[in-house]
Amino acid sequence: MLTAAASATQIRHYQRLWLYGLCALIFTFLIVPCVLIVPMSFSASNYLEFPPRAWSLRWYREFFDSAEWMDALWLSLRVAGLTTLIATPIGTAAAYGLSQMPERLTKPLRMSFLLPMIVPNILVAIGVFFVFAKLGLNNTVTGLVLVGVMLALPFVLVTVSSGLQSFDGNLERAARSLGATRLKAFLTVTVPQIKSSIAAGALFAFVAAFDEVVIALYISSGENSTLPRRMFANIRDQVDPLVAAVSSVLVVASIVLLLIVQIAKRPEKGAAR
């Protein structure tokens, strides 16, 4: 480190201490809620408390042994999985379509695709509830997946669009001149080039559907409660550390998922260089 300023305008590290302090505060603010629930989940107490007075795994046992909770987890995984399978191809196709259109047409279309992301979920929830009531889709997996797809589409669209932005359209044209149909060129040349964007879009889609609680409060209940819906009810009615145990499981799962994505991404980056 420099002991004296190299130039009149240079800012030295100790002059920036306040900035480092601020960053540390923000970081703490972001991470503490995630870290705090982990010790709380190992509590032996009947209520959420911090720090726990006695340690136990009973709430984890409770979670994994409860048929209701397992049903909720399984339902959420199914909804999120189906959403991902449906939203990813649709969102990718939409992003590709927009990238091929004249620019003056894409703006309004893109805006309407992004609407579910912008409109407050509570408004969507009320609308969806009434429509689903007419269609008999409340409390069904189909209904939850439909809502999931609607919420996930903007995420897929945005990530894949940004991937397509750096994609050289000549590659696809080259493939077509070499004898590939448009679909074949897209699948064999374009998709491999944007696959990390598609994967990121799929991950966002999964999380968006898995994490959804506002709309689920309206359209899923009882046996057909999703995991976040059940957690929400638990916090309201019982306030026991079980919800902390579930959260901890989800935090660990998220971290593992992120690590997998990071590791999967690396070779592709190396090849691009």
Next chain:
Amino acid sequence: MKVPVSIRGLSKKFGLFEALKDINLDIAPGEFVTLLGPSGSGKTTLLQVLAGFVTPTSGSILVAGEELLTRPPHQREIGLVFQNYALFPHMNVFENVAYPLKLRRLSRSEIETRVRGALDMVRLSQFIDRPVDKLSGGQKQRVALARAIVFEPRILLMDESLSALDKKLREQMQIELRHLHERLHTTTVFVTHDQREALTMSDRIAVINNGALIQFDTPRAIYDRPRTRFVADFVGETTFLPVELGSGGASVFGTPLRLPDHAGASTANPRESWLALRPEKLAIGPAAGPEAEVNSFSAVARETIFQGDSLLVIAGFPDGQNIAVRVVPQEANRGLVPTPGQPIHINVHRNDSILVSGDV
């Protein structure tokens, strides 16, 4: 495979903008034709129409007598080489070149043989397993070329294919491409804005400006007998002198011109006419006699510019216009370089006195 290509009445409008105006072009089987023009002239649009990525507003393209425009790009059997190579980054050299063959469902051994053949032809066999991002610009260019010829297309299209390379490599590739064409004799359409490249490589050059075909001729004819001022100006250095067309024939600065026997169509166009003079066809010397075969103009030497292989003498006419005369070193050594301010005579043989029309 040698096929003739006949472009008839081809037009393309983007809104009000006419990118192509009634293009008529007949390309002989196995011919190497260059589309030459400045950027925005429409030459790339024409190439895109040929490849099938742009649909023309009207017109027709016949390949071996059969309409090309109704075929989608993947059924046109056209090898296309892009300026930025457009190699598939997720495939190695072999996979790139094998791509069109796999689409045609050839057997593995057939693919292997033909890929090796194509890579041999562009002298790149030793790089067969390389990832494409580990290749130099020239090597990428060769892979793109191998990929475009490996499936024996009916037509080869090249869009500014060499302009990303540095000068030396580009000149080397020009000659290689020419040799390759002599071996394969695939009907080739090459797009460039580089007039020297066009002159070096082509059987015939189609000069395009503002979406219209201006002149379609051999390189020598384009250079020696440009039809319009634009062609003369775009292909090579040129000084233009205003020509007065009177009953007694053409004259410049009041001096009657001695013209080639076939002075060209431009003399029939009385609207505007120019005498196009190339620096290397001019000579500084004594005034010509009345019976000589040369036109002689008086001027005053202004400056001399050293250009390595030659000298450029800039001289001024009484009306203030400048003219460039190229002097080769042998002449410079003989003391034929005028000093600034010295009155000189600039002579040009009548066969090198080209009249061009003013439009386009």
